Amino acid sequence: MLEHDVLVIGAGLAGMRAAIAAQTGGANTAIISKVHPVRSHSNAAQGGINAALTDRGDEWEEHAYDTVKGSDYLADQDAIEVMCKSAGQALIDMEHMGVTFNRDDEGRLGTRAFGGQRRARTFFVGDFTGQALLHVMFEQLVKSGIRSYEEWFVTSLIEEDGQVCGVMALEIRTGKMHAIRAKALIFCTGGLGRAFEPSTNALIVTGDGISLAYNAGARLMDMEMVQYHPTTLAGSGVLISEAARGEGAYLLDKNGERFMEAYAPNMMELASRDVVSRSEQTEINNGNGENGCMFLDCRHLGEALIMEKLSQIREIGIDLAGVDMIKEPIPIRPGMHYMMGGIKTDVDGLTNVPGIYAAGECACVSVHGGNRLGANSLLDTIVFGQRAGDHAAAATRSKEFVNFDGSAAVKKEEGRIQQILDRPQNDDRVANIRLGMGQTLNNNLAVYRNQTGMEDTLRSLGGLRERYAHVPVDNKGAVFNTDLIFSLELGFMLDCAETITVSALDRKDSRGAQARTDYPDRDDENWMKHIVTNKGEEGPEISYLPVSITQWTPEVRSY
């Protein structure tokens, strides 16, 4: 049987960083990913990565304060301190590995402004920072010689005597099922964007790890906090980076007027994302948009700047919306983008389930609380990916493998898959169920929420789940059966959708990304706490955890 001390699930930025750290820490390490590592969704990050560099007169405390405020005081301040203190070194490490960061006139790393921050501390590579970082991390993975299972899909976890001790994985290329034994699993499986329709997220971002961990007893936290990004394209929902506004772009209404003054007089277009998205949505609801969209105007930035720093999003505008931002404003609207919540971990990636770690977007440390600042997520992935890898390597040194019958496990999982393949055709399709889920979430768990809408979604999800139990797949073959994978992914997303909705219904205040029209105010007395969900007999059970406050007392938030 395949066997590793540490098995990292997911080869995005968090996963590869974790694997390299675990290997450096002396553990026999492997990484497994349902797509080739460079296809992971981290490559879609456009705008940049935050760090406060002291030799540039910035302080980690300043970065931490902006992050705390951005989170609407829901993030854990001790975790934010860890992240912001480590940011400088993490950034310089990436530069030393070879990232081609844009420079200033003196040849030092250049910065751009980003939302919700009082100074420019976002480091970037044009407008494809994520791709640049991801490819360099992959280079380091190649250099490390770590065993990499590419295009292997984790279908379930293996438990023996109540202990998680490995994973079942489908080798997509052949259709063969494998059991992999491990002393520690590090989940780095990314977000769950495709549970919503539309979303800026790639088609592979389906909450697999969040659901797998949840079903193994891990606690999820802040699941109600779903970020809607202010500038996504109508139709496809593809992102136009905040980098555009960082470089000075305006948001306009249908009459060509800037409207942010009324909502965020100081920071204007560069207020926190939740604030800007709400402002846009309010304007759209008041009839000041056009076809449900507002406009992002980059024309005054000039062709030279756009070509040097925003060329990729210009291409996206041309390819997907037929609009050249050098010449015309782009129609945009708020769209689902990021999951602040996830598998609850401490600052070393540990969860409540022995042997399970998590890092990156699938985890909730929580450094983003109610609202993530742009360019803090890439930072989150490399800082906490590394810490989880370090910790897992040390922890597995003195640990024995749990014994289990590998071939029995394979047989059992093959049987489960076969049952799905054997389902008779009916009128239903996986894609229709996903669309139903995506639309109800996007209708009722978007920028503005209320009790009736969310209850409606919860009911719909119940119906979709029943359909899911019978939905057939067309493809019965073994080789590269993506049809089967979509079906399994849909199951993962339905779990996520349910915990999101249940958590959002429970929170009776408005904070960060959760804006309830029926509870419009932030209520610190009753709701400055994390909502935790874990799997009970009859669905998600709710409990609470306090917010860690170290040095920044909650205040009224204005930009």
Next chain:
Amino acid sequence: MDVTLNIRRFDPGVPQPESYWQSFDVSIEDNGTVLDALIKIREDTDGTLSLRCSCRSSICGSCAVRINGHAGLACKLQASAVMGDDNVITVEPAGVMPVVKDLVVDFEPFWEKIRAVKPYLQPQGLEPESEYIASNESMLHLSSVTACIMCGACVSDCTVLEVDPTFLGPAALAKAYRFTADPRDGDTDGVSKERLQDLTQATGMWDCTRCTECVTACPKGVAPMDRIMALRDQAIAAGLTNSNGARHAEVFGELVGHSGRLDELKLPVKTVGMFNIPAMLGFLPVGIRALIHGKMPSPIHKNIEGVEGFRRLYKKAEEAGEE
């Protein structure tokens, strides 16, 4: 908008698998991409259709296929821009790499070549405490190469790889250039001599025939062929002239500079060296084939008319190049 996709399919799961064409009529948004149409087929009509795709925004590099015979990203091309009068678009798997199923090809040979160029920064000097100081121009230049998303479109349409699978190919060579051109890689002057040495071996930078297919195919403007040419310049500048490719280039220039045109008989002889008997024997079959097909150059090589004037011109160009 209605489009018809004519898709080349392949199912390895049937006895004696063979590729076949299947056409699908789909209706998509007016500005929908080829990928939108493929996804629609997969979701609504035929779930057995296999393809890789993910980001929908030309950054993950998953969906390179051949569209109307040329490699490109399905998510980048609007259907309306590529369909013919009859609304038909043909979609085939990427070339060069073996087909696994339908539009999915085996990328292992691709990654093997990427790994072969030691694709990670190798600085020889001491690491600075903070970042390396480098000009913005140098980084922007590198970023235009690191913009490569490893989609394999260039490899798919490479005319050398089509006949010689041992060639490193445009993607791996562009990746190599990304390091040789990096001021942080190699010695303290940023010269990556060892890399260049490796890349001058057979199957490396000198095997490109400059057909420009890779430049056309690349969806990210990386222009792999231009990087390969830049590698050649770097190799010669680093004094790596002792390879067939480099000598070929030098002798080419020398001969043309002398007579005003290429002496095709002297070129191979001077490139490998008159006394390199095994290599000379190796030319024999080519020579015989050329003779049979009436392509053997005349043994009497004449200077062009006005060769003196040409030589002056050539010298001037050389001097300008050196400046």
